[in-house]
Amino acid sequence: MNRRRAAAAGALLLAVVPVAGAATLPMSYLRTYGPAGDPATRLGWGLGVISIIVMVVIAVLLLAAVLRRRAPLTQARALATDRDEGGMSWLYVGVGISTLVLIACTIWTMFTIAAVAMPARAAQDIRITGAQWWWQVQYQAAEASQMFSTANEIHVPVGQPVRLELASDDVIHSFWVPQLVGKTDVIPGQTNTMWLQADQPGTYRGQCGEYCGAQHAHMAMFVVAQTPEDYAAWLQAQRKPAVEASTPAAQSGERAFLAHCAACHTVRGTGAGGILGPDLTHLMSRQTIAAGLLPNNQGNLTAWIANSQAFKPGTRMPTLALDSDDLTSIVAYLTTLK
Numbered sequence: 124m125n126r127r128r129a130a131a132a133g134a135l136l137l138a139v140v141p142v143a144g145a146a147t148l149p150m151s152y153l154r155t156y157g158p159a160g161d162p163a164t165r166l167g168w169g170l171g172v173i174s175i176i177v178m179v180v181i182a183v184l185l186l187a188a189v190l191r192r193r194a195p196l197t198q199a200r201a202l203a204t205d206r207d208e209g210g211m212s213w214l215y216v217g218v219g220i221s222t223l224v225l226i227a228c229t230i231w232t233m234f235t236i237a238a239v240a241m242p243a244r245a246a247q248d249i250r251i252t253g254a255q256w257w258w259q260v261q262y263q264a265a266e267a268s269q270m271f272s273t274a275n276e277i278h279v280p281v282g283q284p285v286r287l288e289l290a291s292d293d294v295i296h297s298f299w300v301p302q303l304v305g306k307t308d309v310i311p312g313q314t315n316t317m318w319l320q321a322d323q324p325g326t327y328r329g330q331c332g333e334y335c336g337a338q339h340a341h342m343a344m345f346v347v348a349q350t351p352e353d354y355a356a357w358l359q360a361q362r363k364p365a366v367e368a369s370t371p372a373a374q375s376g377e378r379a380f381l382a383h384c385a386a387c388h389t390v391r392g393t394g395a396g397g398i399l400g401p402d403l404t405h406l407m408s409r410q411t412i413a414a415g416l417l418p419n420n421q422g423n424l425t426a427w428i429a430n431s432q433a434f435k436p437g438t439r440m441p442t443l444a445l446d447s448d449d450l451t452s453i454v455a456y457l458t459t460l461k
Contacts, residue, residue, distance in 0.1 A: 149328035152301035156327070157320040159284075159304040162238040166231060173224060241318050246283035253289070253296035253309040255335060256342040256438060257401060257414040262358070271361050271391070274401030275414045278347045280354040281324050289315045297333035300346050306332045321348035326410070337437045343415030357408075364392025365404045365460050376456025379449045387439075390460065399439065407461040413438075425454050 155164045248263040261272045279285045289298050289309045296309040304319040321327065331342040349357060368374045377393065385395035391404040406412075409419050413435055417423040426433075429450060431440040445453070 150301055150330060155302055155304075156323050156325075157303045158322070159239055159317075159319045160302065162235045163305055166235045169231065170228060173228065177224075241286070241316065242284045244284070245286035245318060246280055247285045248288070249277060249285060250288040250290065251277070251298065251309075252292055253298070253331065253335075253342075254292040254439075255294065256331070256338040256435070258342070258344045259292075259401065260344075262361070269362055271404070272389070272402040273361065273405065273409070275343070275411065276345050276347055276409050278349060278354060278357050279319070279321055280351045281321055281348050283351070284318050284320045286316065286318050289317065294335050295333050296331045296335050296342070298329070298344075299332035300327050300329035300344070302327045303329075303346060308333060319346065321346065324348050324350060328415075338435050341414060341416045341435055343411075345410060345415065347410075360408070361405055365390045367392070368456060368459065372452060372455045373459050374456075376452035376454070379445075379453050380456055383443055383445065383449065384453070403457065403460060405460055406457055407459075413440075421454060421458055424457060425450065428453060 152164070152167075155161050250261040250263060252259040252261070258275050259272060260274060260277050262270060264270045277285075287298070289307055290313075291309045291311045293311065295311065297306050298309055298317070299306040300319065303321055304317065307315050307317045309315065325348055327346040327348065329344040329346060331339055333339075335342065368377045380390070381394055385393075385397055387397040387400040389396050389398065389402045389404065391402070395403075407419065411417060412419050412423060412427055413431070416434060417427060427440075428443065429445070430442050431438055432442050
């Protein structure tokens with residue numbers, strides 16, 4: 124008996140550990156951390172458990188019918204199956220229970236839809252534009268001077284709802300941060316709205332959920348949830364123009380950047396005003412480059428600028444014919460943009 128109990132406990136542990144481990148994965152949807160995702164997660168778990176119970180009941184009844192012993196045939200012309208009296212009662216009971224379960228699931232689903240509806244008040248409005256293959260993140264404000272753009276990272280205050288406007292520059296994308304909120308399509312020529320809220324500080328990984336081309340798998344985004352105080356400080360820092368190049372190396376790099384990169388990228392406070400690529404005003408405040416593909420550090424910046432197509436074939440970032448001096452000076456300048 125003890126061996127059986129130990130075996131059963133071991134089997135239960137093996138069944139639970141993968142689920143618990145999966146809940147900590149960056150793209151796991153088994154556990155959520157905000158009111159925009161929690162009701163849908165509970166509904167998903169509930170419907171999953173109900174489906175399993177239904178399958179188990181059907182399997183048990185089917186097995187019981189197969190294994191049930193029948194009386195031997197006593198007449199030559201007797202039917203192969205003996206229809207018992209009262210068999211229809213099983214159908215009545217089954218249909219009645221199924222109907223009640225379906226009605227309960229429908230009501231639960233309607234309450235879930237109401238629970239994840241857009242809140243009346245949002246702490247911040249953010250416009251997110253999907254492009255092949257990165258995300259432009261524009262923070263809205265009543266005054267135009269307070270608006271700014273960043274890329275692939277969405278900073279939000281903990282415990283406060285944030286309203287998102289979703290648009291596309293090219294093809295259909297899908298915005299998905301599974302630990303905070305479900306998918307919403309990003310469609311060219313149409314603006315969709317959604318909201319999210321993170322109840323715990325941390326970084327939550329998201330991903331384009333709609334196949335959008337060769338580098339679809341490399342179109343990630345990150346939601347960085349901060350305390351309200353840290354978020355306010357981040358906002359204030361992001362609204363400032365880029366720091367002025369103060370060293371000879373940075374000044375040389377700024378001149379090279381304006382000559383080679385300003386047609387595509389913006390650095391507020393300088394002559395760079397391109398809109399085809401990400402705003403680089405505070406580039407070094409971001410965790411990654413190339414929409415989550417590479418950690419943001421000097422080595423990866425150098426490699427990306429030298430040959431971006433080697434990392435992300437088909438991306439709009441061209442391979443620039445830079446000599447080693449220009450490449451080194453541009454990287455030296457970019458690393459000052461914090």
